[in-house]
Amino acid sequence: MADKRKSLKELIPPLRQWEGAKTDRLVRSPGKFGLGQTPKDLIPDATTSMVCGFCSTGCGLNIHLKNGEAVSLTPDTEYPVNIGMACPKGWEALTPLQADDRATSPMIRDQRGGVLRKTTWQEAMNLFCNKFKAIQKKHGNESVAFLSTGQIVAEEMAFLGALAKFGMGIKHGDGNTRQCMATAVVAYKQSFGFDAPPYTYQDFEESDVIVLIGSNLCIAHPIMWQRIERNPHQPEIVVIDPRKTETAVAATQHYPIIPKSDLLFFYGIAKLLIEKGYVDPEFVSKHTEGYDAFRAHLSKFSLEEVCLVSGVALTEIEKLVDTIGQGKRVSFWWTMGVNQGHEAVRTAQAIINLALITGNIGRPGTGANSITGQCNAMGSRLFSNTTNLLGGHEFSNPEHRAKVAAVLGMDEALIPEETGWAYDQIIEGIHEGKIKGLWVIATNGAHSWIHQDKYREAMEKLEFLVVQDMYTTTETAECADLILPVAAWAEKDGVFINSERRIGLVKKVSKAPGEALSDFSIFRLIAHHWGCGELFSQWSSPEEVFRILTKLSQGQPCDISGIESYQQIDQFGGIQWPCRKEDVSLLGIDNQRRLFDDGKFYHQNGKAKFIFSDPVEVAEQTDEKFPHILLTGRGSSAQWHTQTRTKKSAVLRKLYPQNIYVEIHPEDAAKLGIEGEENVLISSRRARVEAAAYVTPTVQPGQLFMPMHYAKANKLTYASFDPYSRQPSYKYCAVKVERL
Known part of the structure; x- marks a missing residue:
């Protein structure tokens, strides 16, 4: 163990040097864009293109560079997704990188309720591996789980899923894409x-x-x-x-x-x-x-x-x-x-x-x-190694397991024969005392998960909670025993897959702050210190992992074996799957490709199936005490999910209400004596929340609407789940509204 720790210490400086390297490839000459009052020291000297890191649309952005560092951006007029357009989030995509609450070094909480203190990567890795191994030794491999995300690049998703399930023996893992896709x-x-x-x-x-x-x-x-x-x-x-x-x-x-x-x-x-x-x-x-x-x-x-x-x-x-x-x-x-x-x-x-x-x-x-939600939810669906085996394969299929093992050069015995628990089952497993350790990567479930208070109670029951995030201030990070600081979008390389199956490139155009590392490098450190680094000796860089993913996809409906390099993706303005070797010649002719134009589907007989069943009633009914239906959803185009990033932008904050609000129909408001913008109390069978009333006919009588972006909204929601997808039902719960 001492030798491994020594070599780990030697490994960290090269990783930091690699992380800090400036963008020096795939860079175009300076683009034409309005400079306005840009200070001379920020006038760009080069431009590169990449995809936005917010939503699943996958817009192309021109990132304007000064000395290899991003200083501004404009929408890419040639990218086939957005054709020169951008939403408010896209225009402000670089701003969250400069936030004051960025995680800049590993942090440890020595005791529950205690204060986080800065530590070294060496101590953080020691604690991470020793704690999780001790929990597994005492309670079994199934006592540790991970929750991933649709926010990190596909290469990192694959590395995490393979490391956790093949290298660390963690059976249960899911992603926040469970909530949307x-x-x-x-x-x-x-x-x-x-x-x-x-x-x-x-x-x-x-x-x-x-x-x-x-x-x-x-x-x-x-x-x-x-x-x-x-x-x-x-x-x-x-x-x-x-x-x-x-x-x-x-x-x-x-x-x-x-x-x-x-x-x-x-x-x-x-x-x-x-x-x-x-x-x-x-x-x-x-x-x-x-x-x-x-x-x-x-x-x-x-x-x-x-x-x-x-x-x-x-x-x-x-x-x-x-x-x-x-x-x-x-x-x-x-x-x-x-x-x-x-x-x-x-x-x-x-x-x-x-x-x-x-x-x-x-x-x-x-x-x-x-239509997908997160920037890389489609990547998560294919390559996170959670609900299916890497490349859209099935854990239960022996041929698929053998193929994946062969591509990865691993013993087939390391590959599980079944998927682990879904997100809700992991949370319930914590409450039941079956899961004692949790590793959360780039997601904020203490805000976003349905029936929020129950999620937070689960976090308190854990013996060890690791949060790997770019900020120290998320609701989930505030519960953590260990925080691992990560590089954000635009501070690392990789690919996202958007809603139309287009693989788009992410490039490192800015340095991560302090000692923060990309998720990819953190996974390399963990593999090394856990003692399974040799399993991932081929996983030396994001682009090398991308090449592995292309091999894993071969023969699948999502086959991308024809994509040879990041440069090829950049050249064609993103590439939709499938892209087999025989498809490459078509890329320059038509970069918009739909499926099933030949009428052939992916069942063995080539046909699509009609699937149906009888409707069932909602799990929570309204009654005299809780007569209103609460709906939740997006509030404005300037907000994103739990506002972890969008609230860092002063520009975006001006475009939406800063405090939680609820929409109520004028008839209901009149019956209850509620006037516009006065604070009201919304109660469900789980919690009570104060919010400003917006009296509007956009909702029907008997219904209320509350944006999901405010943390309190999910105190009210009822935790019911679709029986097939196990996706939470955020769109319906019984509440009452009253004047304060």
Whole structure:
């Protein structure tokens, strides 16, 4: 052990030198952009391009450099995602790097409730490995777990998942993408045979009917909305959402369904499409299975019941059905309003079924299209080694395990035969005393997880909590026994995969502060000190790991074995998967590529499946004591998730309310004597929260809306989960509102 510690001490300085290296490759000549009043010492001398590190849109940014360091940015006019556009977060993407509360050195809390003190990487690694090994020795390997993220690059995700499961023997690990994308993953796998969002952003501009479900695209994904605005076909824009969101206001049709009535609502739409003869019989016959059973299932539901449960009149439903049925290129898009529900997978599949029966898939302007949340959630879905084995393989498949072991040069016995627990099961495992140690990487569950107080109680029950983050002030970091300081986006290299499956490049254009290291380097240190460094001897740099990922993907639907280098990704403005060797010649011709244009899906028989089941009631009902339904979601385009980064920008802070608020309908406000902007008390069966009342008709009577970006919101939410995806149902809980 002494020799290992000595060699670790020798390893840290080279890592710091490598981390501090300035960008010296893939740099273009100075770009043309407005300098304004830029001080002379900040006037750029070069420009490089990379993708934004906020959301799943994956916009291209020009990073303007002075002496190899980022000093400003502008949107990339040539990048096929955003074509010169950027949202407020994108314009401010560099600002959070300079925040005063950046974690700059490892920090240890000597006792619970004590003060964090700075320490060395040597002591931090000793503590990390010794503590986790002691817990495993005493309680078994399953007593330690990790929670990952969709915020770090794919190479780091893969390294973490492989290190934890193959090197450290940690069985249970999940990611914060469980909160946003697990539903879409399961829905696609079951319906198509693989987790495969079929679209390209060009479809926004090709559709003549665009159906947005549970998606406030104007706020959540502004650049995607701007792609819709570029559509030359004067499309019908349909919004299905309980709230009259900004997107609903801009749409041509809005259907304000009663919250969580969507599954039955879509069954009613499908039934009427069939009755009116809007089915594509040739597509259904050649490319799907289970249609007759699906049609029989629909016969159980009357349109009167659909109208009653959804709150939408029959004439309105008929209008929507005719709009879909008469459309030539219909695209269906959904986000968290669908994914975060108690029967979310079946709801997503009800949307997929609409695309299948009408043949709206595989052609320009069509598709059943799930929009991702985080910048690298798609990377997490393929390469985090949590819900599936690296490269979209299955832990339970012996051939897959053998292939992964061969590519990695590892003993197949190191690869588990089953996945570990999901996020909610890990938290419950802590409460039950089964998990004693937790490693949290680049996520802030003490703010974002449903029924927040229960999460925080779990953190207190742990014997050892490690938080690996770029800030020391997140709600989760405040609970930590050990904080490992990390480099942020733009302070490291790697790739993100965006919603349309486009692999985009991240580059190191700024130094991480103090002694902070990239997650990649931290994983190298841990592997070394744990004693499994030899297993990862090939994992010498992010680009070397990317090459490993391309090999792992070979033969899979997500095959990217044709991508040879980071430079190739940069050259083509990102590359969508699949990109096999035979696909490379097409990249210069068309950089927008959708799936299923040949009608072949990923099940063994090449067909998509109709999947369905009966609707079930929400887990928590309203009653006389808690008569209102609380909805949660995004608040503004200037806010992001738990505001860990967006609140660091003075510019962004001016664009949204600083304090928590709740939207209430004028009728409810009048009944309760509530006036606009006065503070009210919102109570659920779990907590009570004060918030400013915003009286607005954007919500329906009996409903409230509260943005998720404020920490108190998740004190109220009810922890129910979809049975297939185990995704939390953030969009419905029973509350009451009263004057203070």
